[in-house]
Amino acid sequence: MAKVYLVGAGPGDPELITVKGMKTIAKADVLLYDRLVNEELLQYASPGTKFIYCGKMPDQHTLKQEEINDLLCYYARQGKVVTRLKGGDPFIFGRGGEEAAVLYKEGIDFEIVPGITSGAAAPAYAGIPLTHRELSSSVTFVSGVDPNQDTVEYWTDLAKHKGTLCIYMGVKKFPYTCEQLTKYGMDPDLPVAIIHWGTTSEQKTITGTLATIQNKLHLIANPSMIVIGEVVRLREQLQWFEKTQLSAVSSAI
Missing domain, CATH: 3.40.1010.10 (Tetrapyrrole methylase, N-terminal domain)
Known part of the structure; x- marks a missing residue:
């Protein structure tokens, strides 16, 4: 049928x-x-x-x-x-x-x-919980390629968001995104992680802050998931997948 x-x-x-x-x-x-x-x-x-x-x-x-x-x-x-x-x-x-x-x-x-979206899975594989009782009680998913989002109202609302911000398809425009978010009030010291090919053997993660991450963008490419928020700080303790991958390569050698 x-x-x-x-x-x-x-x-x-x-x-x-x-x-x-x-x-x-x-x-x-x-x-x-x-x-x-x-x-x-x-x-x-x-x-x-x-x-x-x-x-x-x-x-x-x-x-x-x-x-x-x-x-x-x-x-x-x-x-x-x-x-x-x-x-x-x-x-x-x-x-x-x-x-x-x-x-x-x-x-x-x-x-x-339904399927598992990369906005949830990539951070999990990078050791970043999107919510945490002490750090974030909300999550916002946005597209980095939406031509309708470039308004004062959009950036003002996004910059005021206190939870975790996940940006899909946003690497190319991320310097501009950082500029707009900080311009409209987001803390430039807020942690950022960019996860390339999350959940696969090619996964790679770079971290920084809104003020510093642009210096590392040459190390990353699409497809990547961008995560902004205090929960990114937990990666240092909770990252597990990339350590597993590294151990597997070391064992093979």
């Missing part, structure tokens, strides 16, 4: 996909997957599954969003089970809401399968 599954593949570690998400891979006739999906997950698809790569990089899209929407509808109308596999969670900066709206409009049956 035709159906489209909008599935979160998790943050990169293939073991972090949900059981339900894994089942949708196995039952798919057609599987459309993004750049940040760990391709190890594709091996769990059934023989004969049609794979369609939909990867997007800044200013370089394999398929436009409208083309992806059309493909979802096209294969569903052919009676296929379609799994749309997205990095992280489909409803957190994954454009899953847009795709679901198209499916609804076209009268196509769909289901949302």
Whole structure:
């Protein structure tokens, strides 16, 4: 029976996909997957599954969003089970809401399968709890590439935030972000961590403050998650994954 599954593949570690998400891979006739999906997950698809790569990089899209929407509808109308596999969670900066709206409009049956978003997973693998009873009782997720956010009101509200701030897709514009946050009142000494390819064997983390982190940006690239807040100070005690990776490399040598 035709159906489209909008599935979160998790943050990169293939073991972090949900059981339900894994089942949708196995039952798919057609599987459309993004750049940040760990391709190890594709091996769990059934023989004969049609794979369609939909990867997007800044200013370089394999398929436009409208083309992806059309493909979802096209294969569903052919009676296929379609799994749309997205990095992280489909409803957190994954454009899953847009795709679901198209499916609804076209009268196509769909289901949302949540995934672990990188905003939660990358900090956890870097030893940074997003909330802490003494340090942060709230978390804000924002996109670093939203063209509508560059207003006085936006930066004023963000700079006044007292909890943890997580910025997706924000490395390229981060010098400007630091400038605006401090301009509108955020403490320049607030700790910052930038986590590259979180939860994978390529994970790398740099730390600093709003005032100093720009001196290290040449050491990092996208995809990376930016975390701002007092909880970053806990990384010194709680980092575990990168130590494990380092130990594994040392043992191999």
